[in-house]
Amino acid sequence: MTEQLLRVEGLAKTFPGRRSLADVLARRPAQPVRAVDGVSFELGPGEVLALVGESGSGKTTVGNLLMGLMAPSGGRVMLDGAEVGRLSARDLRLLRRRVQMVFQDPYESLNPRMTVREIVAEPLRVHRISASYAELRTRVADALTSAGLTPVDAYLGRYPFELSGGQRQRIVIAAALALQPSLLIADEPVSMLDVSIRAEILNLLSALAREQGIGVVMITHDLSTVAAYADRIAVMYLGRIVEYGPTRAVLAEPRHPYAQALLSVVPVPDPSFRRRPVILRGEMPDPSNIPSGCRFHPRCPLAFDRCPTVDPPLFEVGPGHAAACLLVEEPEAAAEPARRLG
Numbered sequence: 275m276t277e278q279l280l281r282v283e284g285l286a287k288t289f290p291g292r293r294s295l296a297d298v299l300a301r302r303p304a305q306p307v308r309a310v311d312g313v314s315f316e317l318g319p320g321e322v323l324a325l326v327g328e329s330g331s332g333k334t335t336v337g338n339l340l341m342g343l344m345a346p347s348g349g350r351v352m353l354d355g356a357e358v359g360r361l362s363a364r365d366l367r368l369l370r371r372r373v374q375m376v377f378q379d380p381y382e383s384l385n386p387r388m389t390v391r392e393i394v395a396e397p398l399r400v401h402r403i404s405a406s407y408a409e410l411r412t413r414v415a416d417a418l419t420s421a422g423l424t425p426v427d428a429y430l431g432r433y434p435f436e437l438s439g440g441q442r443q444r445i446v447i448a449a450a451l452a453l454q455p456s457l458l459i460a461d462e463p464v465s466m467l468d469v470s471i472r473a474e475i476l477n478l479l480s481a482l483a484r485e486q487g488i489g490v491v492m493i494t495h496d497l498s499t500v501a502a503y504a505d506r507i508a509v510m511y512l513g514r515i516v517e518y519g520p521t522r523a524v525l526a527e528p529r530h531p532y533a534q535a536l537l538s539v540v541p542v543p544d545p546s547f548r549r550r551p552v553i554l555r556g557e558m559p560d561p562s563n564i565p566s567g568c569r570f571h572p573r574c575p576l577a578f579d580r581c582p583t584v585d586p587p588l589f590e591v592g593p594g595h596a597a598a599c600l601l602v603e604e605p606e607a608a609a610e611p612a613r614r615l616g
């Protein structure tokens with residue numbers, strides 16, 4: 275990667291917690307919810323990064339922090355070298371043009387009373403960008419074309435209810451593109467769409483990255499969704515990135531047991547290839563009560579004696595590939611039954 279569009283350093287977000295029954299009985303205050311707990315990554319122009327994890331892993335909160343929709347509790351987000359948290363109100367408005375979000379549900383993202391022309395023109399009006407009606411028309415038409423909705427005239431006067439799910443998500447993407455963003459945050463962009471049209475939308479996002487140099491952060495719970503479209507993958511667990519690296523390397527040889535478990539349930543198109551699914555025990559813990567040591571240890575099938583006390587950093591396991599697991603440094607521990615937990 276030669277230049278950085280986005281740099282995230284030690285990003286953290288803590289929310290006030292609610293007092294549980296255990297807190298009341300122990301007469302202690304509510305524990306804060308550590309939704310994001312020290313996340314770092316970089317993204318260059320034209321790159322697609324997949325942020326993958328279960329519900330509750332903190333990936334959507336990371337997306338909201340990148341958008342400047344909430345202030346971080348720690349760490350920082352740098353966009354083109356400027357720290358998002360230190361921008362003036364005016365510069366934050368400018369930032370909102372450059373960072374656009376594509377939400378999960380195109381049915382809810384679109385105003386049913388507006389035509390496609392009005393929906394795509396709306397962000398231009400809000401940001402007072404187009405000086406004339408002719409310029410507005412041109413930018414709306416360009417955005418629709420980039421989103422693959424051609425001939426443009428066939429769509430301009432239509433309402434969302436007249437469009438298919440895939441076409442609606444393309445309208446959402448066109449409205450984001452109208453502002454000519456440098457970064458797109460796509461939060462579960464295809465999870466509400468029919469399986470048959472998911473690939474079209476993912477192809478579109480990856481083409482926009484390649485052809486227009488837009489950085490794309492794709493947030494998803496489904497590792498199989500991103501396998502063919504992301505340049506790099508960051509696997510999140512309980513507010514942290516636990517594995518990070520080029521897509522090919524992470525998929526070919528995941529090093530963190532959580533990434534291995536996620537990958538073990540991804541369907542493989544070759545019927546002769548059998549992969550044994552790894553079933554994790556229990557649920558993801560509450561982020562107001564993060565386990566000691568390695569936060570994955572209560573669910574980890576390979577946990578050993580050091581795991582409840584040592585919080586592993588990201589260890590480099592290959593070029594640009596890192597995993598936060600003590601087995602990277604101490605692989606022999608997995609083969610010593612006396613040291614295994616559970």
Ligand code: SF4
Pocket residue numbers: 530531532568569570571572574575576577578581586598599600601
């Ligand atoms: Fe599992 Fe221990 Fe590695 Fe954590 S450090 S992922 S508990 S083996």
